[in-house]
Amino acid sequence: MTFVVALGLGILFAGGTYLMLRRDAIRVVLGSLIISQTANIYLIAMGGKEGGVPILSHHGETHSAVTDPVPQALVLTAIVIGFATTAFLLSLTYRFYEENQEVDLDSLRGELS
């Protein structure tokens, strides 16, 4: 199981990095989205042992193992932050498109800076 999760995370990170290196601004945004979501999955995976739903399962009769709630709380915060950043990045891309009528980053590099 650990191996599968690690492999999946590796593939996702690689895919995100590949997209980020494209010329198209939209793909760069998608790549950054994938990378930040992969970090979230990694964070969940760091929770360690499998078990019941935290807090809720105390009401039942079983007091068996519960998963660690902390990484889940962290991921919630990280998702919100990632969402805000992605929204900002998308609106920035839209403004960028309005100014230039294209989203090709390479064609602009010579023009600017």
Added chain:
Amino acid sequence: MIIYPLLIPLVTAILSIILREKSLIRDYVSIGGSLAYLIAVGVFASQVLSKGATSYQAGGWVAPFGITLVADPLSILMLLITSVVALSANIYSWGYISDRGKESGYYGFLHFMITGISGAFITGDLFNLFVMFELVLMSSYALVAFSGSKESLFISMKYVVLNLIGSSLMLVAIGGLYSVTGTLNMADMAQVLSQGSVNTAPVLGLSALLFCVFAIKSGLVPFHFWAPPVYSNSPPPASALMAGISKKVGIYAVIRLYITVFSQARLPQTAFIFSGRQVSVAIGSLAGLMAALTILVGGIGALNRESLDKLLSYSSIGQIGFIYAGITVAMVTGSQAALLAALVYVVSHAVAKPALFMISGVIESAADTSKIEELGGLSENSSVLSASFFISAFSLVGIPPLLGFFAKFLVFKSVLLSMPWLASILVVGAVTTLLYVSRTWLQVFFGEPVSFDTGSVSRTELFPVIFLTVVIVVLGVQFEPVYQIVESASNAAFDTEGYIQTVLGDTR
């Protein structure tokens, strides 16, 4: 009391967004917020410095489980310089922003940034540090794109993407550290690591990853490339705040985490040359190399810049290298004097660089250009401006009795004693600083006078410049109290036991 440095800028930010249509009230609210912040930090600082470090458990949750806010002399020192620079950036914005008629939201971002910076300085929780970093970054994204030009949109986009990668790496490092040590509370983590019950090999890798994130934030080579375009495209008060203070957030995090926390972890015997040494020693060796490269890249890069704000951005890269040189020695040898020197440098740079960025902003708006070649003879147009430039620029060089002299002198002394090779790089850095500062001084303020519209320089733009310049001189002449605060700050950074006691208290 500890909550006020967070609460005041947060409330001010929200108020200035609600009141964004009413220009006069919004300006007063913003300035009032910065003043209240300065006063609150001042009162709080005198409390902590006389009575010792304090902590606050948010929501009443006991220490390692809830979010802890801690203020020891190190946090206090950082808060003090933040409050001074924030107030002057705010006063500068007053004239600058309403002149350009694009006021909506600007003050909100400025104060959210200050909230994030203060939060990062007083948090005792690793994940909370991440959240505060994001708060600083989100506001700076918007400030970089503020002018709305093609170029600033492009630069802001690159900046966002770079920092998204940085944030994801930080999450990965934090998640890994949680999984290894089982805690996110920095004091608790220091305690767990000092007990030696966890495997420290992953801690080395994860802390190296975390160091890369802090290197991105503070612009260490090879992660420095974002800084020059970002600083030269943001509004001058925003770049003053970013170059002066938000770079120091990364530096503070390095000091807090590597000197207070990770110095407690000893590496296993399998760690080759670092076997049995502390994690901070291994990271410190890497940091030394990066600091040396940073000094060279920043110094040489600044030599031949065509515009004033680009030159200042490169110069601020180089100066960060000097600070890291001191921190490196502190990390590798555990020398308290080296950290003290680095912190004096932090104070001196945090005051001088914002002043220079604001002067460059004034020159750009009055002379309509920031190209060094096209400027000249400004000493005849504005004696106040040239005096301020002279004092803050030569404080960077390190001319006594200015504050920069003590900073350079102390860093040199501590580095020379333990890392002579790094000291030779520092000499090169100091010479390049002298070269680019005197080149700019001669080119911009002497020679053929250019058209300079003195009337367009408002008093609210000159006041913060004069204020920061006076601070540089006063702190240089009255160096004794600065030294005392910095000394207690560097003592606090090394006093892991005291930090744990402050946070965990009797619950251990």
